[in-house]
Amino acid sequence: MPTLALSTDDAASVAADVLLIGLHKGEDGPVLAPGAEAVESAFGELLPTLEALGATGEEGGLTTVPSMGRVAATLITAVGLGERSDDGPSAETLRRAAGAAARSAAGKDSIVFAVSGDAEALATGALLGAYQFADYRTDRTGLKDPVAAVTLLGADCDVSRVTALTDGVRAARDWANTPGNLLPPKVFAEQVAEAAQAAGLGVEVLDEEALAAGGYGGILAVGNGSSRPPRLVRLTYRAEGASGHVALVGKGITFDTGGISIKPAQGMWDMKGDMAGAAAVAGAMLAVAALKPSVDVTAYLPMAENMPSGTAYRPGDVVTAYGGKTIEVINTDAEGRMVLCDALTRAAEDEPDAIYDIATLTGGQVMALGKRIAGVMGSEEECARVKRVGESTGEAAWPMPFPEEVRKTMKSRIADVLQGSANMERSGHMLQGGIFLDHFVDDDMPWAHIDIAGPADHGGEPYGYIVKGATGFGVRTLVALVEDRAA
DSSP states (O other), X not given: OOEEEEEOSOTTTOOOSEEXXXXXXXXXXXXXXXXOHHHHHHHSSHHHHXXXXXXXXXXXXXXXEEOTTSSSSSEEEEEEEEEOOTTOSOHHHHHHHHHHHHHHTTTOSEEEEEOOSOHHHHHHHHHHHTOOOOOOOSOOTTOOOOOSEEEEESOOOOHHHHHHHHHHHHHHHHHHHSOGGGOOHHHHHHHHHHHHHHHTOEEEEEXXXXXXXXXXXXXXXXHTTSSSOOEEEEEEEOOTTOOOEEEEEEOEEEEEOOTTSOOOSTTGGGGGGTTHHHHHHHHHHHHHHHHOOSSEEEEEEEEEEEOOSTTSOOTTOEEEOTTSOEXXXXXXXXXXXXXXXXXXXXXXXXXXXXXXXXXXXXXXXXXXXOSSOEEEEEOHHHHHHHHHHHHHHTOOEEEOOOOHHHHHTTOOSSXXXXXXSGGGOOTXXXXXXXXXXXXXXXXXXXXXXXXXXXXXXXXXXOBXXXXXXXXXXXXXXXXXXXXXXXX
């Protein structure tokens, strides 16, 4: 990860490979953004030069010119910030602009930001935009390393806070990008436990024998089809003089074939990221350990591999979940809710003030809200809180209902709850997942379920601070929810 530093140096005199300035979209062409004054004065005719090269000020656009020795930096890059407003660019605009700029500086030693605005947003975007997954290619010819150093000029920024948050996101991205053969439940649990212990968190790991002894029927049902048994990881952060208690739960399916109800082959390779919810919770807990909010936080990460075999659970089975409720299974590919229901019930035993669970749960979320907006279901107040907090972090979420007509289709004739809608009805699929989980949360428990099936992974070209592959979506929102509760 690049180093992050602050400086009060004059923008024209600071030595760097790349000097970044902002550009707004004006009525008659681009307009330099605040922070670029010294650069414009030293360079002369900077704006006409950028405009001649096609710069418009459109959000995210990048235009680079050689400095020709007129400023100390080698290159000047202008990033589009969109139309100017009295309040200045939004935090998300700055995050995305910084991410695009830092990514474009790959292979360079340094980039310096001469852009005014929310410094934490700029720093966060830069560090996340510069992220690269340490992949498995043996031939590194032609590959560029991330920019080594990021410096913000004239900025007031809590560097340790930004580092804690982005380290958490980067850890979540690393885990979710790791292939399933290299990250079975046991290894995932060990890696999370090692990172958590190093951060000062409390750690407890239940193996398959402890899960059986404890009655964790949902996790075991999913994990029984694999030769690599499941785990349940419990992480604890305890604040001195804590003002409350928050529980986090994340789905950790390290690979999902669909089980007996096997998925189509096309796209199944992406199911290595079906543990992105657990990765987000783990990353958030690492950030919480560093930021030390004034509330206790307990996290549960149920981990399993969903495979078809002679020992796999089947459609038509009745499974007894942790706490005693029975589930009639209709589709083994609805495995995420099976592990989450155990973890939610266990989390409630810790008597938190609120529970937030996060999961790549349903393809229905993608169909309803697309690839960049999470669905959120549960208590009205907590859904509104997630939406509000998501707007501040740039991780958009939209509250969804629990229609009675959908709930009625999930009544079982032989168990407490049907795993999904009767006859495998696909309409309202995202809502079915939330309604199922609602059966395992008491009515008086503040709770929000966040479905990130789309936002957890980005398959297209990078944009802003979002790179191709795992996004780490949810880490910053979960931390913000904890801090919101602390406040």
